[in-house]
Amino acid sequence: MLVHIFNRFLGDSTSRQAFEQNASEATLEKAQAHDFEDQHLSSDEIANRNAMWCYLRAALRGDQEAQYKMGLSYLNGQLGLDRSYSHAEKWLEQAAHQGHLHAKEQLKKAYDELAFS
Numbered sequence: 095m096l097v098h099i100f101n102r103f104l105g106d107s108t109s110r111q112a113f114e115q116n117a118s119e120a121t122l123e124k125a126q127a128h129d130f131e132d133q134h135l136s137s138d139e140i141a142n143r144n145a146m147w148c149y150l151r152a153a154l155r156g157d158q159e160a161q162y163k164m165g166l167s168y169l170n171g172q173l174g175l176d177r178s179y180s181h182a183e184k185w186l187e188q189a190a191h192q193g194h195l196h197a198k199e200q201l202k203k204a205y206d207e208l209a210f211s
Contacts, residue, residue, distance in 0.1 A: 146173040153185060161189035162197045
């Protein structure tokens with residue numbers, strides 16, 4: 095059904111070829127732009143970005159160590175993240191709630207130093 099609509103919309107094969115060529119070029123341009131962005135990042139920046147995404151995926155699945163790492167990263171502005179006390183508090187509280195000892199200690203320290211209010 096979709097092929098039929100596609101063919102009706104584009105009409106003849108010349109229009110279809112032009113459409114496919116434009117779509118391919120747009121995809122290639124997007125891929126090249128992404129590669130260009132990566133070329134301007136250092137290997138440490140790329141490693142930090144990849145680590146952050148791995149921690150985030152695990153933290154969202156409930157992994158307490160990853161939640162702790164995300165909390166520390168936001169607290170200290172690490173792994174390419176901007177410092178955010180509200181995000182740090184959220185992740186550290188989730189890890190502490192699951193019994194992560196270092197997260198509990200870090201929360202206490204942050205509250206004592208008034209990083210979190």
